[in-house]
Amino acid sequence: MSFKDVIDGESGGLSRRTVTTSAVLATAALLSGAGAGGAAQARPTGRGDVMTVELPAPTGPHRIGVTTLHLVDRTRRDPWKAGIPVREVMVTVWYPARGGRARPVAHQMTARAARSFGQTAPRMRPGLPPKGVDWAATLTHAHIGAPAQRAPRPALLYSPGGGDPRTLGTGLAEELASHGFVVVSIDHPGDASEVVFPRPAAYRGRLRQTVFRGDPRMDPRQFHTAIATRIADTRFVLDRLEALAAGHNPDAERRPLPEGLPELLDLERVGVYGHSxxxxxxxxxxxEDRRLAAAVNLEGFLDEAPSGPDRPGDLLPVARHGTDRPLLLLNTDGFTERAALERSWSSLMTHSHGRASRARLDDAAHWVFTDYAAVLPQLCAAGLMSAEARVRLIGAVDPACSVPAVRxxxxAFFARHLPTH
Known part of the structure; x- marks a missing residue:
């Protein structure tokens, strides 16, 4: 299976393949053997009936390094909690590394974040198991603080879905880094289900949980605040990457940076992608930001939240006026709000004069663009969640197909518009 290109809101029939048959077969072989993808095997942790899930292995030729940065914007107040005079953001940087094999492999989540995620995720995504999973045990494929490669590489910023932590985009970030990109995954505190800071932050705690108690799109004011804050966070992170590339350490604690990381960033080649x-x-x-050369929208609305059943929200400027730089729209046939999505996406396509393209993944649902695509089938196989819940969240598509298709x-989009060499 691959994506189907969409023209005027309808499937364009069989599309050119984004993943060759040989690549799919190779990935599937990895999945069944080394726990490398959608068919990865869950394993016990040695703690009774608690299990560990595994993430897909990246397919690129480069070893991956990883580091985290705590960034503080002193020009903005926090929008979600009164009395916080600054805006604090946590990011993970995934990058092509040289050496570093002896360095420890990073976990997907810290122990504190994993405990919070285990409590919050089942409430935010009904059907996820409230117990039985050791979320802190899942390993990535990246080595902490490994020396960076010397050749300059394009950078990609990643913004996760509403209420989701940046850690749920680990598989795709690692895949892109293994193919030569520097990927910067952004947490949006107050929005993300949980964010853990390296020290007590301005709001007097290391762990910050989401303020959302439901779908923020059901509250027009909350949705507007969330999107405006995310855009400001993303542009601020890009500002701090410019400081990093200039030789400064933007980390609030001044923790040592991986060797060669500032020189690795080529900020003449920057893209952005995000889910929901x-x-x-x-x-x-x-x-809004001319520093960005290309973007991928993984099933995100391009309008404000509706103010009533028959009162759709205003189109965002990008949907009203279109884009003059490459923008890829990817969606699923199982998204329950496809009709609402179509209004803003069609407007953008009409006004972009060929600079935007779109495609659809069938037999799939909204969270297939996250690590849930590989994780939920493991939970189903272990009897920790129902098949109905799995289909509602990621669809019925086999992850041995969906994981390589999304990746x-x-x-391919970013390699075309932001080549790595």
């Missing part, structure tokens, strides 16, 4: 509210963020930030389409 992060896709909204990616598209509108592309429109392949996003990777």
């Amino acid at each position: 509210a992060g896709g909204t963020t990616a598209a509108q930030t592309l429109y 392949g389409r996003v990777r």
